[in-house]
Amino acid sequence: MAEAKTSGASAGRRNIFQTLEFDTRLLGMVGAFILVCIVFNVLTDGRFLTPRNIFNLTIQTVSVAIMATGMVFVIVTRNIDLSVGALLATCSAMMAITQTQLLPGLGLDYGNPVIAPLAIIVGLLTGALIGAFQGWIVGYLTVPAFIVSLGGLLVWRNVAWYLTSGQTIGPLDDTFQTLGGIGGTLGVTGSWIFGVLATLVAWAAIANARKARISHEFPVKPLWAEGVLMALSAVAILGFVAILNAYEVPSRVLRRAFEARGETMPEGFTAGYGIPYSVLLLIAVAVVMTVVARRTRLGRYIFATGGNPEAAELSGINTRLLTVKVFAVMGVLCALAGMVASARLSFHSNDIGTLDELRVIAAAVIGGTALAGGIGTIYGAILGALIMQSLQSGMAMVGVDAPFQNIVVGVVLVLAVLIDILYRKRTGDA
Amino acid sequence: MADRTGAPLVEMRDVSVSFGGIKAVDHVTVDLYPGEVVGLLGHNGAGKSTLIKCLSGAYRMDSGEILIDGQKAEIGNPRDARKYNIETIYQTLALADNLDAASNLFLGRELVTPTGLVDDAQMEAETRKIMARLNPNFRKFQDPVKALSGGQRQSVAIARAVYFNARILIMDEPTAALGPQETQMVAELIEQLKAQGLGIFLIEHDIHNVMKLCDRASVMKNGKLVGTVNVGEVTDEDILGMIILGKQPHG
Numbered sequence: 001m002a003e004a005k006t007s008g009a010s011a012g013r014r015n016i017f018q019t020l021e022f023d024t025r026l027l028g029m030v031g032a033f034i035l036v037c038i039v040f041n042v043l044t045d046g047r048f049l050t051p052r053n054i055f056n057l058t059i060q061t062v063s064v065a066i067m068a069t070g071m072v073f074v075i076v077t078r079n080i081d082l083s084v085g086a087l088l089a090t091c092s093a094m095m096a097i098t099q100t101q102l103l104p105g106l107g108l109d110y111g112n113p114v115i116a117p118l119a120i121i122v123g124l125l126t127g128a129l130i131g132a133f134q135g136w137i138v139g140y141l142t143v144p145a146f147i148v149s150l151g152g153l154l155v156w157r158n159v160a161w162y163l164t165s166g167q168t169i170g171p172l173d174d175t176f177q178t179l180g181g182i183g184g185t186l187g188v189t190g191s192w193i194f195g196v197l198a199t200l201v202a203w204a205a206i207a208n209a210r211k212a213r214i215s216h217e218f219p220v221k222p223l224w225a226e227g228v229l230m231a232l233s234a235v236a237i238l239g240f241v242a243i244l245n246a247y248e249v250p251s252r253v254l255r256r257a258f259e260a261r262g263e264t265m266p267e268g269f270t271a272g273y274g275i276p277y278s279v280l281l282l283i284a285v286a287v288v289m290t291v292v293a294r295r296t297r298l299g300r301y302i303f304a305t306g307g308n309p310e311a312a313e314l315s316g317i318n319t320r321l322l323t324v325k326v327f328a329v330m331g332v333l334c335a336l337a338g339m340v341a342s343a344r345l346s347f348h349s350n351d352i353g354t355l356d357e358l359r360v361i362a363a364a365v366i367g368g369t370a371l372a373g374g375i376g377t378i379y380g381a382i383l384g385a386l387i388m389q390s391l392q393s394g395m396a397m398v399g400v401d402a403p404f405q406n407i408v409v410g411v412v413l414v415l416a417v418l419i420d421i422l423y424r425k426r427t428g429d430a
Numbered sequence: 431m432a433d434r435t436g437a438p439l440v441e442m443r444d445v446s447v448s449f450g451g452i453k454a455v456d457h458v459t460v461d462l463y464p465g466e467v468v469g470l471l472g473h474n475g476a477g478k479s480t481l482i483k484c485l486s487g488a489y490r491m492d493s494g495e496i497l498i499d500g501q502k503a504e505i506g507n508p509r510d511a512r513k514y515n516i517e518t519i520y521q522t523l524a525l526a527d528n529l530d531a532a533s534n535l536f537l538g539r540e541l542v543t544p545t546g547l548v549d550d551a552q553m554e555a556e557t558r559k560i561m562a563r564l565n566p567n568f569r570k571f572q573d574p575v576k577a578l579s580g581g582q583r584q585s586v587a588i589a590r591a592v593y594f595n596a597r598i599l600i601m602d603e604p605t606a607a608l609g610p611q612e613t614q615m616v617a618e619l620i621e622q623l624k625a626q627g628l629g630i631f632l633i634e635h636d637i638h639n640v641m642k643l644c645d646r647a648s649v650m651k652n653g654k655l656v657g658t659v660n661v662g663e664v665t666d667e668d669i670l671g672m673i674i675l676g677k678q679p680h681g
Contacts, residue, residue: 212551295547297540300529304537307528314488314524315538316509374528 025368025423029383032416036387040394048394051247055273057389058244059181062278063088063341064356065385068363069289070333072381073326075364076306078373079138079145081327083152084334085356087130089160091331092338095123096169096348099176116175123335130156131331132324139323153357161350170347180343184277188245191274195241198283202233244279245272278340282382285336290378302326306373362409363388366416388412434463437500439629440485440598445494447480454480456653457494462598462629467620469644469661470633471673476650478633479521482600485631486518487511498598509538514598517591521602521633523583527576531568532557534575535590560589564619581612588619599623602633617643637666651676 040048047053067084074081099119108115134152138145171177178184186194206229213220221229249271258265293299305312305319313319337356342348367384369376391412395405438461447455455477462468470478483489485496487508496503498514505511511518518524525534532553541549541556554571561568565585575583584604591599601620605613620630620643634640640647641661649656649672657678659669668679 216551216555218551218554291547295550297542297548300533300537300540300548304526304529304533307526308524310522311524311526311534312537314486314508314518314520316507316512317538374526 023377024427025420026377026380026383028419028423029367029380029387033383033387033390036390036394040390040398043398044394048397051243053393053397054243055182055247055276057386057393058279059276059344060393061382061385061389062181062276062282063337063344063353064359064363064389065282065382066285066337066340067330067333067356067360068367068381068385069285069378070330071360071364072289072367072369072376072378073293073302074145074330075361075369075371076373076376077302077323077326078306078309079323079326080149080361080371081134081145081152081330082149082357082361083134083156084149084330084337084360085353085358086153086155086157086160087127087331087334088338088341088353088356089350090130090156090163091123091127091335092342092348092352093160093163093169094126095119095176095335095339096172096342097163098122099173100169111174113175115173116179119173119176120335120339123339124332127331127333127335127338128328129331131334132328134331135324135327138327139320149357157354160352164348164350166350168347168349170345172342172346172348176339177343177346179277179281179339180346181276181278181340182273183343183346185244186274186277186280188272188274191241191245191272194275194280195238198237199234202237203230206230206233241275244276245274247273249273278344281336281340285333286378286382293378298322298325303374306375308374359385359388362413366413368420370420384416434466436463438462438497439464439499440631441497441500442481442485443495443497445481445484445496446492447477447484447489448492453653455484455491458650458653458655460631460648460655460658462631464597464629465624465627466645467624467630467632467643468658469640469647470631470650471635471640471647471669472650472656473673477653478650479602481650482518482602482631482633485511485598486516486600488518512539512594515594515596516598516600517594517596518600519584519587519591519602519604521606523587525575525583525586528574530554530574531561531571531578531586531589534586535560535593537590539594556593557589560593561585564589564592565615580607581609581615584608584612584616588616592619592623597628599628599630600633601630603635604632605634605636605639613639637670640669641666649673 037049067088071081071084099115103112103115103118104110130152134148137143137148185191206226210220210226251265251270254269254271255265293302301312301317301322304315305317305322309319338353341352345352363385364376364381365371365384366387367377367380367382369381388409391409392405395408400408440462442458442460445455445458446453458477458481460468460470460481470482472478480489484491485505487505487510490506496505503514505514505516526537529537532550535557536553541552543549558571561571565582568582568585570578570582575586578586584607588604604616608616617639620632623630632644634643644661646658647661647669648658649669651673656672656676659672659679661669664679671677671679
């Protein structure tokens with residue numbers, strides 16, 4: 001929110017990016033991401049930027065990216081949550097037990113359509129309750145979030161272990177598994193429809209924002225700049241859809257699908273995967289969290305509290321309850337991430353989500369969230385998650401040894417924050 | 431000169447606040463009438479800010495009572511204070527540096543669209559209107575307030591207090607961080623608000639400002655009230671004597 005306004009009209013327009021009112025930090029991150037992609041594409045002889053690999057990258061990113069959006073709120077309010085990976089595991093365990101043991105025990109057979117929704121509700125409640133409980137300890141009992149969530153890391157990791165006796169639980173419900181990634185996609189036609197709708201929504205948002213500014217007689221961007229923005233959003237959305245559609249379902253998988261329906265596959269039949277449901281979920285989370293951050297009182301109070309907790313308190317904001325809410329949201333997002341992660345594996349494993357807390361915090365921080373509080377964006381955190389995942393899979397594809405992969409990721413994390421600090425010093429935006 | 435015949439706008443009666451055994455405010459009684467400025471004076475640590483924070487809802491009193499228009503008022507938090515149209519301009523300004531002027535002005539009282547979303551455009555429009563009145567040179571409506579000068583930040587804090595039809599205004603050293611021109615602007619504003627019938631508690635260190643702006647002055651020392659005087663009937667020497675020696679002026 002803060003950055004979006006920094007790039008406002010008042011400072012005097014100097015270059016094309018300012019005319020377009022682009023967030024320069026976002027541009028930097030996109031630039032870094034493109035650079036990473038190109039370098040790996042060269043190193044892998046073009047295997048990195050194939051539809052197949054891009055598809056895999058996106059579904060691998062979803063789980064961490066979902067949690068990273070919540071971590072933005074946590075860090076913006078000057079807190080930290082080290083327990084997200086462990087919380088993910090507990091939620092995943094609860095969902096796995098619900099769908100494979102609890103509900104079948106109540107007489108709901110394997111394959112019953114209500115199993116997946118019920119399991120998800122149990123998971124979301126678990127996440128919300130645990131998150132709110134940790135938030136209550138932080139907000140009302142004033143134990144530092146670092147300590148509460150460090151304790152939470154140990155507690156919830158091992159609650160998950162205890163619940164499952166350390167066993168792998170699976171296979172999970174078929175409907176549930178469609179939320180994991182490749183097992184459930186929109187298909188080519190559905191993806192195009194989604195892409196066109198999303199483009200129209202983006203255009204409507206741009207047009208509405210302009211209309212609102214004109215109605216209040218505020219300065220607006222020149223019309224060509226709005227046009228460029230609209231074109232860019234269309235290219236980005238439809239290009240993304242085109243890439244995911246270009247990843248074709250292997251013919252043996254298609255043949256099996258036809259055979260399962262008792263038909264034979266016509267010669268030359270092909271089908272693309274399109275947008276995975278898990279990616280749709282991430283998009284939905286991103287949109288909702290962005291609206292919360294920018295257009296709701298809750299979001300305004302989160303950023304105000306991060307910027308100056310005392311001022312927020314004096315303005316009548318209940319910052320303690322706010323902390324509870326922020327951690328509860330984080331818990332719900334951990335449950336969603338646990339749902340995607342276990343569905344992707346098709347089972348719950350005891351080590352699910354291990355070290356995710358570090359990936360999530362790194363994603364938020366690489367995405368421009370300041371640990372000092374008050375500054376951060378949802379799209380930045382998602383981009384941060386994408387950059388981290390690209391680095392990791394790229395290095396795996398190139399054949400970098402495992403220890404070096406982690407060394408590189410660690411160095412990149414520190415470098416990204418250093419660059420951010422230098423950038424803010426230069427722009428006086430510290 | 432304010433009319434002090436009816437019920438006072440604010441009466442803080444026998445207020446005590448202590449922090450861990452130290453009596454920050456010790457049985458202090460002050461009052462404030464509509465259309466007058468009462469200066470609260472004293473050394474740092476005399477208890478002025480603590481006293482006033484009970485009225486703005488930031489602190490709770492240990493004992494004593496607050497009457498607004500002669501009625502007992504329960505003020506437990508800043509939201510309660512706002513319900514009584516009490517607005518405070520804190521010395522620290524209490525601005526969220528990462529947000530823009532409009533977000534700060536409406537913090538805790540955002541304007542929303544019919545769908546319940548924060549209406550940034552409407553808030554910016556209102557901010558532009560009130561700023562045109564208070565500080566016509568103000569231009570940085572889209573920047574976070576940390577990018578503003580001391581005077582501009584001050585005008586955001588003042589706008590926040592004035593916008594919501596305050597009846598009781600608390601100003602904690604409003605000119606401490608300002609240049610001469612901006613100080614003059616604040617002085618004119620105080621006159622203007624006084625004429626509108628607001629009651630203003632002014633915490634002030636500069637004795638010249640006190641003589642110029644205040645109708646009465648209540649002096650505190652070590653948590654106790656030394657006394658309250660009509661500024662027109664004493665000299666600045668008398669007031670300094672009260673602040674430094676804790677003695678009532680003779681005569």
